[in-house]
Amino acid sequence: MDAIIDLIPPKVAAYIPGLDTSAYVYATxxxxxxxxxxxxxxxxxxxxxxxxxxxxxxxxxxxxxxxxxxxxxxxxxxxxxxxxxxxxxxxxxxxxxxxxxxxxxxxxxxxxxxxxxxxxxxxxxxxxxxxxxxxxxxxxxxxxxxxxxxxxxxxxxxxxxxxxxxxxxxxxxxxxxxxxxxxxxxxxxxxxxxxxxxxxxxxxxxxxxxxxxxxxxxxxAKREAKEAKETKESKETQETKASVSTPSTPPRKSERLAEAAATAAAATPAAIDNGTATPRRRVAGRKSAIANETLAASPMRVTRSRSKARSEAEGSE
Structure with missing residues (x-):
């Protein structure tokens, strides 16, 4: 029986009813x-x-x-x-x-x-x-x-x-x-x-x-900040590419000026060919008329006429 008690842990042996624990060694x-x-x-x-x-x-x-x-x-x-x-x-x-x-x-x-x-x-x-x-x-x-x-x-x-x-x-x-x-x-x-x-x-x-x-x-936190920065830069780059690829709409005033210039360029050759008075022709015609009037009323022209008349009279005499 003592051999069995030695094999059983004390914490188990202490609570087994009727089991002799006299083999325990107590000290102080x-x-x-x-x-x-x-x-x-x-x-x-x-x-x-x-x-x-x-x-x-x-x-x-x-x-x-x-x-x-x-x-x-x-x-x-x-x-x-x-x-x-x-x-x-x-x-x-x-x-x-x-x-x-x-x-x-x-x-x-x-x-x-x-x-x-x-x-x-x-x-x-x-x-x-x-x-x-x-x-x-x-x-x-x-x-x-x-x-x-x-x-x-x-x-x-x-x-x-x-x-x-x-x-x-x-x-x-x-x-x-x-x-x-x-x-x-x-x-x-x-x-x-x-x-x-x-x-x-x-x-x-x-x-x-x-x-x-x-x-x-x-x-x-660093990875998230880096990803947010890269996302922002990527978005800005895409927006820049989109703005460059899309042509800007010209203002309405520029359209009107361009149309007027095109109309003037198309009309000028036709006016010259038809003899229509262009600004340069109007100036030239005005000069010719003034020159004719001047010659008609100048003393030289009168003198020449009188001389010619006198010579004709003398010849007839």
Whole structure:
């Protein structure tokens, strides 16, 4: 029977009716945490390693995109993060429970009130984690924005309308609930380490993620401004071409002047051919008439007439 109890996790064994839990080792004071157990240090190392892994690798992916080159795009890199982060999370949880199983129990946490608190913490924590993944989706949860797949808008549904970082908070709550359920002081210490590591990670993740979306918004604004400018220039060019290709309508005054000039050009040759008095002919005719009148009335003409008459008279004599 003792062998069966050793195989059953304490959090399950504590609530099986009639099961003997006398094999549990309880401690007090400084003996509540056994630092000589390697499983405790390995669990602490995995808790610290996981956030470092995805933060360092994700930032490098955002700047240099090595995973996108290897896996052929943003989606392949995101799936790589999903597989590795999810697997490391399962390994971390396994190492955590193994470490608690090798640590002494704290009798104080065996109170039914603490057991109920453990259930509430674990249940709410898992609810926050699962609903966060559901709200963000696989790509949003596993660093798709670091791989170039950005969400179109901020997620405001549950649990993000209750907590700013529900996934980290929920995970820490689940760790704490497990520690209380297992009556482990070492589990409380590891849960505190989980929260400290997450808090530090958020100090770096939050601003960096905000920077990614701010840069994307600036790039979109520049693209829209450039497209609007190109559209405006294209429209102006089309309007200019249309105005050049369409002949302008001459004013009515110009039409009348052109018609008068054409009429005058057509009438002038005919007038000259018919002998009609043109302005130049009228001047010439007027000069001829004046010249005739002058000759008729001039003294020379009279004298010549008298001389001719005298010579005729003398000849007749």
């Amino acid at each position: 004071g400084a003996d509540l945490i056994n630092f000589e157990k390697r499983s405790l240090l390995i669990s602490a190392a995995s808790i610290v390693f996981n956030p470092l892994y995805w933060n360092i690798l994700a930032r490098n992916e955002y700047r240099k995109k090595p995973l996108q080159k290897i896996f052929g795009g943003s989606l392949g890199a995101t799936y790589f993060f999903f597989v590795t982060i999810f697997s490391l999370g399962i390994l971390r949880d396994f190492l955590y429970e193994r470490a608690l199983a090798e640590q002494p129990h704290w009798a104080l946490l065996g109170h039914p009130g603490f057991k109920a608190l453990a259930l509430v913490l674990f249940g709410l924590g898992q609810l926050f984690v699962v609903t966060s993944i559901w709200a963000l989706g696989l790509v949003g949860t596993y660093l798709g924005d670091y791989c170039g797949i950005l969400m179109s808008e901020r997620v405001t549904c549950f649990p993000f309308n209750v907590l700013e970082d529900p996934m980290y908070v929920g995970s820490a709550m689940a760790f704490l609930g497990t520690a209380i359920w297992c009556e482990s002081a070492a589990g409380l210490a590891l849960s505190a380490l989980v929260w400290v590591v997450y808090a530090i990670a958020l100090k770096y993740e939050g601003p960096f993620t905000s920077m990614i979306y701010e840069k994307d918004a600036e790039a979109k």
